[in-house]
Amino acid sequence: NAGVTQTPKFQVLKTGQSMTLQCAQDMNHNSMYWYRQDPGMGLRLIYYSASEGTTDKGEVPNGYNVSRLNKREFSLRLESAAPSQTSVYFCASSEVRTETQYFGPGTRLLVL
């Protein structure tokens, strides 16, 4: 089991460029999440998907879109990147019964 995988590991963008962060899990979990981690702010929820076919906004959704492509994959898109989106992005998945969230290794994004 690979658990939760994320690509890319690191990305540099210029302001206004777009990109998609990919996430996949092989644990057959229903729920998936995208967080961003900033110094002194902890982790903040961007979007989540309680089950295949549904997505909901989290605490900081502005400037992002998501797609739950199937049960395994949950992607995060930045349509027009801004320097304020420089952060480390984590994807996670969970099963309701156990409450535990499993995290990927993260994507470090730098927007110039």
Next chain:
Amino acid sequence: GNSVTQMEGPVTLSEEAFLTINCTYTATGYPSLFWYVQYPGEGLQLLLKATKADDKGSNKGFEATYRKETTSFHLEKGSVQVSDSAVYFCALRDTGFQKLVFGTGTRLLVSP
């Protein structure tokens, strides 16, 4: 809304010292409480959890007790090791929801 407050870091200790990292929460109802650990360059992983008042979560020598009367979930370890150096996050899960609310994290540095 629900929130988690952690002590500021970094916490700097010598090997074999006693560790306490304070965590208090504000929530309606009876949330589940978690400690996650993030080692350098990695994603978060669950360290321990407690789902109801007076429960004690424990793992790898770490313990935390769910104290409803003081709304606290302090993390303790009797004798830390250099390998415990990491960032520790306290979190709560709303009753009936799948989302986690994280504290800002506390960095622990253990020297030989």
